[in-house]
Amino acid sequence: MSEAPDPKEFRRVMGLFATGVTVVTAAAGERTHAMTANAVMSVSLEPLLVCVSVGRTARMNAFLEEAGGFALNILSEAQEDLSRYFAGMWQRPTPPDYRFVPWVGGPRLEGALASVGCAVDRVVEAGDHRLFLGRVLALHRSEAPLRPLLFFAGAYHRLRHPAASARDPLEIWRPEEVQIFYEQ
């Protein structure tokens, strides 16, 4: 039998799956907690479901459970500092500027590309992570066309060149213009 793959190599390989970056927020009473996450996906259309994978030891778990809801805030390229900050990777003495707006599911982060407000539908235990499935209650999209923050191979990136056949991503913000590639 071959040896099990090395977890570090697993992280390197999965890091080649380029993603956007979100800040997940939850409000338990007066307290808001926020955490950077890219293990996020769209799950179902009927009903509308999304999923975020949260490390078992993250403080976020307790907030998600108590709040019973969350918001996924999809970061714009101007929000790299916030991604670092809400991942606990901020070295400077003062935090970067940010503002949370009370919203459906969890607080909405100003300046994000878009936000998805959810109620926790169920939690699936998955090894050293927990999958929070969220029933989508609200959607918000920035009025201004913004570019996304990307994460690839352990580093932040910007969207520079659209594919040859596509238009500039900033031109495709009107709802009727956004392409849905995959119809059921």
Ligand SMILES: Cc1cc2nc3c(=O)[nH]c(=O)nc-3n(C[C@H](O)[C@H](O)[C@H](O)COP(=O)(O)OP(=O)(O)OC[C@H]3O[C@@H](n4cnc5c(N)ncnc54)[C@H](O)[C@@H]3O)c2cc1C
């Ligand atoms: C690109 C990227 C993607 C990641 N993806 C995932 C993922 O999908 N799943 C995962 O589990 N981990 C992920 N992480 C790691 C995760 O973000 C960190 O491990 C995080 O610190 C764990 O969350 P925590 O709830 O323990 O937060 P903490 O470490 O407690 O908090 C994170 C930071 O945010 C600050 N903070 C939180 N809420 C507030 C608030 N309301 N006001 C002001 N400051 C606040 C805290 O002070 C702290 O500095 C990712 C990290 C990066 C950089």
